[in-house]
Amino acid sequence: MARIINSPAKYIQGKGELQNISQHIRPLGKSFLIIADEFVLGLTRETIEQSFSDQEGTLTFETFRGECSKQEVSRLQTIVQENDIDVIVGVGGGKTLDTAKAVAYYSKLPVVIVPTIASTDAPCSALSVLYTEEGVFDEYLILPKNPDIVLVDTQIVANAPARLLAAGIGDALATYVEARACYEANAIPMAGGTITKAAISLAELCQQTLFEDGVKAFLAVEQNLVTKAVENIVEANTYLSGVGFESGGLAAAHAIHNGFTVIDDPHHLYHGEKVAFGTITQLVLENRSIEEIQKYVNLCAEIGLPVTLEEMGITEDIESKIRKVAEASCQEGETIHNMPFPVTPDDVYAAILAANTIGKKLKS
Structure with a gap:
C-alpha cells in the first residue's frame, strides 16, 4: 500500500x-x-x-x-x-x-x-x-x-484571547498521541495509504514544540505579544498538528471529543478544550506511565485546559452522562476504532472516570 x-x-x-x-x-x-x-x-x-x-x-x-x-x-x-x-x-x-x-x-x-x-x-x-x-x-x-x-x-x-491559543494547544496535544496509536495499529489515516515517517516526525515535532514553548506562548499572548515562542506555537497548532493529524491519523482522543458533544454540559467549551481531556483519557486507555500522563496534565493545568469532569462542566448525573459519551465515542465509523486494540463503551466509561480521578489527584 x-x-x-x-x-x-x-x-x-x-x-x-x-x-x-x-x-x-x-x-x-x-x-x-x-x-x-x-x-x-x-x-x-x-x-x-x-x-x-x-x-x-x-x-x-x-x-x-x-x-x-x-x-x-x-x-x-x-x-x-x-x-x-x-x-x-x-x-x-x-x-x-x-x-x-x-x-x-x-x-x-x-x-x-x-x-x-x-x-x-x-x-x-x-x-x-x-x-x-x-x-x-x-x-x-x-x-x-x-x-x-x-x-x-x-x-x-x-490579539485574540489567550484561551483560544490554549485550546489550540489542547487540540494539538492529541496529534502525536493519536498518530502513535494509528502507527502501532497500522491504521489508515484520513490522507489514505499508510503513515509516512514524515507524518510521524511532524507529529512528534508538534508535541515537542508544545511542551517547550506552550506556556511561554500562552503568557505572551495574554499580553497580545508576538514572540518566537508564539510563532512556534502558532506553527505547531496550525501546520504541524494539521498535517500530523491528517496524515498520521485520529484515534480515541477525537472520538471522545465527539462523544462529549452529545451532552449539553460541555457545550461552552472549545473543541481543543474537550480534545485535551480526550487525550488524557486516551493515555489512560493505553495504560501509559503515570509520568507521561502527568506531563500532559501539568501542561493542561498551567494554561487552563480542563483535566477534570468538573472543569468540563459535568457535575451532576455523572454516571448516565458519561455512559452516553462512551456509547457515542464508540459508534461505528468513529476514529476510536483506529486504536491498536478493541475499545468498548465500558472501556471508555472507565477511562474517562479514571482520567478524572488522575486529573484531580495530580492537579492537587
Whole structure:
C-alpha cells in the first residue's frame, strides 16, 4: 500500500501578513468570496480591502452564521453562484474555515484559509467537520485536496484571547498521541495509504514544540505579544498538528471529543478544550506511565485546559452522562476504532472516570 502525506499547497505565517493577502491570493482568480463571522469581518475587512485597493478583483463579503452545517454550506453555495465567484476565502476560526473548505469543494473552486485564531488544527487539512444546526457532531467530510493557501497573521492571533491559543494547544496535544496509536495499529489515516515517517516526525515535532514553548506562548499572548515562542506555537497548532493529524491519523482522543458533544454540559467549551481531556483519557486507555500522563496534565493545568469532569462542566448525573459519551465515542465509523486494540463503551466509561480521578489527584 502507498505511503501518503497531505499538506496545503502553500503555508504563509508572519506578523502583519494579512496586509499582503492580495499578492498571495491574486493569482488564483479575480472574484473572491470572503466568508467570516460578524466580529471577524469587523476586525479584518478594512485590511483586506486596503490590500486589494491597487489590484484588480472583486470582493464579496458574506457573514458566517455560526455553525458548519449542511444548511450553511448550501446557503453559501448559492451566493457563489449568484456572484460568479472564482475563489473562496475563509477568515476566522475552525467552523468558519471548515465551512469555506466545504463550499469550495462543492463549488469546485480554490480555497484560501485565513485563521484569525490558533485554536484548532483545521486550517491545513483536507477535512471539514460537519455539525447539526444545534451543534451536535454530524460527520467528517473528507475533501480531495488541502487548501490552496493558508495565511496566518500572527499579530491577529496574538490579539485574540489567550484561551483560544490554549485550546489550540489542547487540540494539538492529541496529534502525536493519536498518530502513535494509528502507527502501532497500522491504521489508515484520513490522507489514505499508510503513515509516512514524515507524518510521524511532524507529529512528534508538534508535541515537542508544545511542551517547550506552550506556556511561554500562552503568557505572551495574554499580553497580545508576538514572540518566537508564539510563532512556534502558532506553527505547531496550525501546520504541524494539521498535517500530523491528517496524515498520521485520529484515534480515541477525537472520538471522545465527539462523544462529549452529545451532552449539553460541555457545550461552552472549545473543541481543543474537550480534545485535551480526550487525550488524557486516551493515555489512560493505553495504560501509559503515570509520568507521561502527568506531563500532559501539568501542561493542561498551567494554561487552563480542563483535566477534570468538573472543569468540563459535568457535575451532576455523572454516571448516565458519561455512559452516553462512551456509547457515542464508540459508534461505528468513529476514529476510536483506529486504536491498536478493541475499545468498548465500558472501556471508555472507565477511562474517562479514571482520567478524572488522575486529573484531580495530580492537579492537587
